[in-house]
Amino acid sequence: MSAPAPARQIEFRNTTLGATLALVQAVEPAALADDMHKMLGGMPDFFNGESLILDFSAVVQWPERIDWPGLQSLMRRYRLQPIGVCSLPDGLAADAQRAGLAVMDSAILRDRPAEPARAPAPPQPQAVAPAAAPAAAPPVAPTGAATMYLDRNLRSGQQFYARGADLVVIGSVSPGAEIIADGSIHCYGPLRGRAIAGAQGDHGARILATNFGPELVSIAGVYRTFEGGIPATFAGKPAQVRLTGTEHTLTIESLQLD
Structure with a gap:
């Protein structure tokens, strides 16, 4: 171990x-x-x-x-x-x-965010006459994680941070730009800048891009830079970045979208 x-x-x-x-x-x-x-x-x-x-x-x-x-x-x-x-x-x-x-x-x-208010104490139950059991309510689907959308291109020198949320980028991320998310990042345009997912330590976060070509990727503090260029297997192609294994190894994988 x-x-x-x-x-x-x-x-x-x-x-x-x-x-x-x-x-x-x-x-x-x-x-x-x-x-x-x-x-x-x-x-x-x-x-x-x-x-x-x-x-x-x-x-x-x-x-x-x-x-x-x-x-x-x-x-x-x-x-x-x-x-x-x-x-x-x-x-x-x-x-x-x-x-x-x-x-x-x-x-x-x-x-710093304020501490959430406590819910009021429920009222004390009162004795009531027996009644027919109500029909069971349909199950409620759990609320999913928050998602933020960036509906524009991000130019060099600009930064966008999705605090406490996944980030969906419907545009491009230019060299010198930076996108950060506490959850996962989904980029539907060319990813050429820096992408930092799991910014608060979420090892399950991922970075997914339809056109992969970043300067740097990071998940939960595990980084990889590409000064020597993007490997040909992934350059300009759909790819995902995630952490694998107990050692949290940063792994890049091709995405088969068709």
Whole structure:
């Protein structure tokens, strides 16, 4: 039985604040650099100048000081622009401010979805006269996973994120564009940019394209890039990407649509 994969030291998430959120479990630049290299395939231009907020809520052990210049340099290496931090102890938060980073705890709390309201307690049953049993109601089909539709072409430098949903793209994804979904991705036009499915860790997510030719594909953090070109078996043809086996190997397969 294989050992479980070690937890990631950093995970990237989208927010409604117009910035990317990096949830970190370590503060040492060297530890984060190793994880980022594995996650992003060593691509120094994986991001496109997005603003970044560093979320330290998952850190267990705190050092006396944090190498802020080292962290900022590491993020800029991947074309991220650190603008703020949250969930830091007071002393370290003050150091972050001196390094030019805003403390954004209140903004992050507003961005997080509110806890769903509890359903009201059912009324207490009252004694009633016996009645004929009602006819059985027809079974109700379970509600399926949410789906978002992108009914246009996505140009270079643009990004579209289907939060908590599958994504259906009825158009093309140009080189330099990026589509992200917490579920699966279905692309009915040429897929030439970056496709990231299972963004919150769904290993069962898939990427399906009728015209396969991406720069990068990822499912639940397992990445593959195509600097050397798309294999001829799949280039420009219908294909799907999924994780297989207990090791979650990224696999590309031809799709037979006729």
